Amino acid sequence: MSSPFPVVRLKPKTDPRRLRRGFPWVYANELVTDRRTRAISPGSLARLEDAEGRALGLVAVNPVSKIFCRVLDRDPEAVVNEDWLALRLSRALALRDQLYDAPFYRLVHAEADGLPGVIIDRFGDTAVIQPNAAWADLLYDEMCRALMGVTGIKTIVKSASGRARTLEGLDDQGGVTHGEVSGPIAVPMNGATYMADLLGGQKTGLFFDQRPNHAMFQRLAKGGSVLDVFSHVGGFGLAALAGGATSALAVDGSAPALDLAGQGAQAMDAAARFEARRGDAFDVMTALAEEGRKFDAVVCDPPAFAPAKPALDAGLRAYEKVARLACPLVKEGGYLVLCSCSHAADLEKFRASSLRGIGRAGRRAQLLHTGFAGADHPQMPELAESGYLKALFFRLMP
Numbered sequence: 001m002s003s004p005f006p007v008v009r010l011k012p013k014t015d016p017r018r019l020r021r022g023f024p025w026v027y028a029n030e031l032v033t034d035r036r037t038r039a040i041s042p043g044s045l046a047r048l049e050d051a052e053g054r055a056l057g058l059v060a061v062n063p064v065s066k067i068f069c070r071v072l073d074r075d076p077e078a079v080v081n082e083d084w085l086a087l088r089l090s091r092a093l094a095l096r097d098q099l100y101d102a103p104f105y106r107l108v109h110a111e112a113d114g115l116p117g118v119i120i121d122r123f124g125d126t127a128v129i130q131p132n133a134a135w136a137d138l139l140y141d142e143m144c145r146a147l148m149g150v151t152g153i154k155t156i157v158k159s160a161s162g163r164a165r166t167l168e169g170l171d172d173q174g175g176v177t178h179g180e181v182s183g184p185i186a187v188p189m190n191g192a193t194y195m196a197d198l199l200g201g202q203k204t205g206l207f208f209d210q211r212p213n214h215a216m217f218q219r220l221a222k223g224g225s226v227l228d229v230f231s232h233v234g235g236f237g238l239a240a241l242a243g244g245a246t247s248a249l250a251v252d253g254s255a256p257a258l259d260l261a262g263q264g265a266q267a268m269d270a271a272a273r274f275e276a277r278r279g280d281a282f283d284v285m286t287a288l289a290e291e292g293r294k295f296d297a298v299v300c301d302p303p304a305f306a307p308a309k310p311a312l313d314a315g316l317r318a319y320e321k322v323a324r325l326a327c328p329l330v331k332e333g334g335y336l337v338l339c340s341c342s343h344a345a346d347l348e349k350f351r352a353s354s355l356r357g358i359g360r361a362g363r364r365a366q367l368l369h370t371g372f373a374g375a376d377h378p379q380m381p382e383l384a385e386s387g388y389l390k391a392l393f394f395r396l397m398p
């Protein structure tokens with residue numbers, strides 16, 4: 001039976017077995033890319049075949065991207081429409097409903113939830129969609145209708161900033177597309193209250209992925225003083241205050257983020273125990289050491305220093321520097337938490353860089369716990385990039 005879709009075919013030397021095992025991407029250098037194939041418009045659907053013409057599935061094609069094909073369905077005859085989207089959203093929602101009592105979570109984590117390149121974070125009856133692949137951008141309206149039908153969500157924000165969309169050749173035109181957003185949204189998590197700016201904040205406005213690591217830090221920081229470096233809207237610091245920390249100092253380069261952190265502390269009736277300092281994190285840590293400041297628990301959760309392999313060496317040096325500068329700020333027997341959201345820096349490399357920094361600061365450490373993203377950020381076992389977040393919990397010895 002002839003396919004209604006154009007056909008893209010693997011090169012003879014491209015092994016199709018990893019695709020059959022579930023790997024979701026095909027790179028440009030793995031395909032026969034003749035003039036016809038390169039002329040397929042970004043976001044179009046195609047039938048993927050191996051070199052012998054055997055069907056491998058239905059893919060979304062983007063000749064602009066290094067990821068030339070994203071596998072949407074194992075069935076090459078699948079109909080990708082609003083109903084197809086609703087089925088995948090329903091499956092994603094069923095998992096989150098089982099995990100969480102309140103509707104604040106990552107609802108869709110891209111490939112791992114069967115929607116390649118799509119991120120959806122939920123904030124009560126509001127959702128933020130990042131359509132970071134060309135096919136999802138084309139089907140944005142259908143996705144919104146499916147999302148509202150499945151969840152009952154009334155307000156949707158399109159987040160169109162970020163490196164992923166640039167790599168796909170997509171524009172940066174985002175904003176509220178359904179409903180209305182009147183200001184930051186209060187998000188309850190681990191007993192803390194976070195203020196999420198869905199329009200002007202980073203990514204979707206809040207990082208749900210650190211939820212279990214916030215909870216672990218909360219236990220370690222109980223009854224002690226806390227320093228939260230690269231704090232954004234107060235992620236670790238506010239969790240610590242909710243768990244009984246005596247004080248929290250939040251450090252970030254963004255005044256709006258620190259303002260939101262302060263609003264969160266006020267909403268928790270913890271403003272008297274909260275302090276903020278704006279500035280470059282490396283400069284502020286150096287200044288705090290010169291001031292002789294020490295804390296019972298210090299956490300550093302920087303942005304991705306190694307977002308891709310070309311930046312890996314510089315990123316690892318930056319993680320080492322973070323650890324080295326943070327160590328003098330930790331009391332003897334206190335706790336140091338170091339985080340990385342760089343998928344290019346795997347756990348082994350990140351841990352080695354962190355330990356080098358601790359050693360060069362003249363400290364000894366016990367590694368208590370290694371944390372990852374929460375279960376609303378499921379990993380796709382075949383795709384290493386879906387397991388990007390690492391959090392190392394150390395106790396610094398006398």
